[in-house]
Amino acid sequence: MLRGFRVRLYPTATQEQFLSRTLGCVRVVWNQVLNWRKEQYAQHRTFGSYRDASGHLTELKRRPDFEFLREVSSVPLQQALRHQQRAFENFFAKRANFPRFKARANRGSATFAKTAFRIRDGRLHLAKLAEPVRWVWSFDVPVEELDVSSVTVTREPDGSWWASLCAEMTDSQEPEPPEPTGKAVGVDLGVHTFGTLSDEAEPLEAPDLRRKEANRKRYQRRMARKKPGSANRNKERKKAARAYRKERQAREDMLQKTTTRLVREYDTICLEDLHIPGLLKNRRMRALIQRLGWRRFRALLKAKCARAGKQLVIIDRWEPTSKQCSDCGFVLEQLRLDVRKWTCPGCGARHDRDVNAAKNILAAGLAVLAEQRARARATAEPEPAAGKACGAHVRPRGHSPPRQRAAKQEADLSDEVRPFSGRNGRE
Numbered sequence: 001m002l003r004g005f006r007v008r009l010y011p012t013a014t015q016e017q018f019l020s021r022t023l024g025c026v027r028v029v030w031n032q033v034l035n036w037r038k039e040q041y042a043q044h045r046t047f048g049s050y051r052d053a054s055g056h057l058t059e060l061k062r063r064p065d066f067e068f069l070r071e072v073s074s075v076p077l078q079q080a081l082r083h084q085q086r087a088f089e090n091f092f093a094k095r096a097n098f099p100r101f102k103a104r105a106n107r108g109s110a111t112f113a114k115t116a117f118r119i120r121d122g123r124l125h126l127a128k129l130a131e132p133v134r135w136v137w138s139f140d141v142p143v144e145e146l147d148v149s150s151v152t153v154t155r156e157p158d159g160s161w162w163a164s165l166c167a168e169m170t171d172s173q174e175p176e177p178p179e180p181t182g183k184a185v186g187v188d189l190g191v192h193t194f195g196t197l198s199d200e201a202e203p204l205e206a207p208d209l210r211r212k213e214a215n216r217k218r219y220q221r222r223m224a225r226k227k228p229g230s231a232n233r234n235k236e237r238k239k240a241a242r243a244y245r246k247e248r249q250a251r252e253d254m255l256q257k258t259t260t261r262l263v264r265e266y267d268t269i270c271l272e273d274l275h276i277p278g279l280l281k282n283r284r285m286r287a288l289i290q291r292l293g294w295r296r297f298r299a300l301l302k303a304k305c306a307r308a309g310k311q312l313v314i315i316d317r318w319e320p321t322s323k324q325c326s327d328c329g330f331v332l333e334q335l336r337l338d339v340r341k342w343t344c345p346g347c348g349a350r351h352d353r354d355v356n357a358a359k360n361i362l363a364a365g366l367a368v369l370a371e372q373r374a375r376a377r378a379t380a381e382p383e384p385a386a387g388k389a390c391g392a393h394v395r396p397r398g399h400s401p402p403r404q405r406a407a408k409q410e411a412d413l414s415d416e417v418r419p420f421s422g423r424n425g426r427e
């Protein structure tokens with residue numbers, strides 16, 4: 001199994017200069033070759049193969065005006081062509097848009113394949129650099145024991161440097177897969193609490209990013225007041241970028257921890273589908289969802305469930321999860337957003353709004369699974385293996401989605417934003 005490790009680098013001034021130049025060359029090669037390929041297409045109706053592109057790079061390096069390309073390691077330049085080749089393949093397979101030119105930017109990256117780096121005594125040596133680049137390795141696996149296949153060096157907009165290592169893990173290096181627990185859970189994602197669990201276990205809490213966010217906005221405002229292109233403006237830009245990076249890291253950390261916890265504690269995890277692409281059309285919702293990291297949460301959960309042989313069930317959002325009593329099935333006409341607790345007129349049960357929703361999500365998820373099993377038995381096919389249904393979009397049969405669904409969820413969610421914004425004194 002491949003595993004990624006991302007670690008901060010502390011290059012010296014000379015190393016930083018060299019790395020910046022490498023990133024610049026990667027960008028030049030990408031753009032030059034992309035341009036050449038476009039010309040090829042105009043003339044010969046073909047974008048050319050990787051080998052053709054590689055040939056063009058060799059020609060480029062011979063030209064006096066591109067002499068500088070020879071000053072950096074040739075490996076990241078070659079890797080840039082590979083990345084471009086993949087970008088074209090994705091484009092042809094309709095998985096991605098046409099590859100774009102890279103702008104001169106504050107961020108960039110260069111990939112060093114096996115021949116262009118060495119890890120010795122826990123230190124990272126890059127081709128053409130005399131000294132190892134300083135880093136602090138703090139992962140559970142010692143870096144000397146890793147079978148690293150590539151190192152991607154990245155510069156963030158705040159000027160910090162990072163290395164992403166891609167390593168093939170041996171069986172003994174893999175963490176023990178979590179034991180089966182026999183437990184299933186429904187998760188209600190929300191704005192007040194990141195995730196409420198159907199069994200009323202400790203909820204999933206999001207980090208409080210408000211202070212970090214306020215910091216970043218302050219820097220951004222200060223930057224806007226400085227003269228464009230001035231050194232002071234750049235200084236403020238870096239501060240804002242740094243604050244932004246810290247925000248992102250705190251969120252990522254939380255998402256990693258909560259998803260690991262869920263996969264460890266439960267065998268079956270049921271989530272509501274959020275139809276995120278649709279929601280992203282609403283600018284305020286888009287900002288909110290990005291801040292909360294729901295998309296990333298789902299992707300991480302899907303990957304971790306698949307790896308651990310656990311099951312993730314995603315149910316459609318049309319079910320009235322908040323308004324339905326999880327005990328007797330009574331459906332309320334309406335439930336105002338500021339009502340956190342309510343009593344069911346049908347059976348008298350007292351509900352916490354989010355826990356009740358999580359219970360309904362669990363019930364819907366289990367119903368879906370039961371139906372899948374029944375269908376599998378009926379067609380005499382073997383039962384779907386655990387994790388097989390991972391991330392599948394499944395919907396209980398017999399209900400066609402109502403027409404107004406999209407409109408309904410839009411309204412639901414934007415309602416939910418309001419108390420949150422108010423509480424924080426925004427708007």
Ligand SMILES: [Zn+2]
Nearest residue numbers: 325328344347
């Ligand atoms: Zn009830």
